[in-house]
Amino acid sequence: MERVILHLDMDAFFAAVEQRDRPELRGKPVIVGAPGPRGVVSTCSYEARAFGVRSAMPSVTAQRLCPQGIWVRPNFPAYEAASHTIFERVARRVPIVEQVSIDEAYGDMTGAVRDLAAAADVTRALKEEIRAATSLTASAGLSYCRFLAKIASDLRKPDGLVVVAQEDVATLIWPLPARRIPGVGPKLEGRLLELGIRTIGDLARCNAQRLENRLGASTAHYLLERARGWDETPIEPHGERKQVSEERTYLPDLADPAEIDREMFARCEGIAAELRRREIRARTVTLKVRDARFNTVTRSHTVDDPVDLATEIFEVARTLYRERTTIRNIRLLGVGVKDFVHARDVPPTLFPDERRERAHAAARAADLLREKYGADAVRPARLVKRAPKKTDDDP
Ligand code: TTP
Ligand code: MG
Helix, strand or coil: CCCCCEEEEEECCCHHHHHHHHHHHHHCCCEEECCCCCCCCEECHHHHHHHCCCCCCCCHHHHHCCCCCCHHHHHHHHHHHHHHHHHHHHHHHCCEEEEEECEEEECCCCCCCCCCHHHHHHHHHHHHHHHHHHHHCCEEEEHHHHHHHHHHHCCCCCEEEEEEEHHHHHHCCCCCHHHCCCCCCHHHHHHHHHHCCCEHHHHHCCCCCHHHHCHHHHHHHHHHHCCCCCCCCCCCCCCCCCCEEEEEEEEEEECCCCCCHHHHHHHHHHHHHHHHCCCCEEEEEEEEEECCCEEEEEEEEEEEEEECCCHHHHHHHHHHHHHHHCCCEEEEEEEEEEEEEEHHHHHHHHHHHHHHHHHHHHHHHHHHHHHHHHCCCCCHHHHCCCCCCCCCCCC
């Protein structure tokens, strides 16, 4: 069943609250933040944006671009009060809400509405309620997946409502620059430009193998999935995440057993790091595989001693794959864990194994390095891959 996902983001939020509370600021270029050499812009009104002022810009730059800007110190209690009212209204109309910042949330309306058109009616009413309750405007995006809803909400700011159905991806999304895909920063954008890829459409049409050779398999797959309008990331209210999982889609299918192991281990690594960060361990490991004909198999296994090491999760996932599935050409590979226990609730006697303790200490140390120096700082030997073979179409 196709999902119905909402993304809602308030317009010029802090500045809009200021203009609401101080009518003399309406219609003026309002900049929230502290002027002067050490200040940065928190946000600004749309009138100030016309001068090129942006969030996170050094205040001196903003002062140069917009000398007539009216500077306002942030008043967080007012923003928090507005935020509370807004998301309380959202929660009344949307069954699953994941608030991601003070002015932004995702909602999952699947099952509550018939389709995107019906969701648009609900969202229009919701925007009206927010305006009535707070005198503030929101922009909303509706789509069948998370990242498209996010892009959609940004397309007609302020006070916008944009629906992106599957058939709209080519017309509404493909013309946008690739940096609109979450995770594409200036560095990755630069590397894409070197490959002649400027728009999301360029990405969708590019040669997958060539992209993979240049950016590595996981980045390439991530970008291709998004460019083709595919994102299965769930909407999850905070504190209620009942499982941690990672999955990837492969084009062409994964068939080489060593490659499958490597990919599976990489997923386990990500999951294990997240468990350790949250100081939880999991009792159940789940494996999901899909072939090119969309046959999907999910298998799980519950272990006696809760796990939070990649090697432990991998051991279970690989056994599930080898012994309990028959799919050998993999289009989608996912690993997940659930049934959490707090690490501190795990009786130490369950782990008399000194080797495990040492492995755990090493993993924690690696986590810290990664937090400090980035995801690529530490790579287990198993993941180190020989340079990819050149393909014919590679210049
Ligand atoms: P955003 O939603 O990113 O920005 P916005 O609501 O001001 O404008 P837009 O219409 O484009 O959505 O952020 C929400 C609030 O968070 C913003 O009003 C101020 C604050 N904020 C900062 O303090 N610093 C920042 O760098 C950013 C991006 C936001
Ligand atoms: Mg906003």
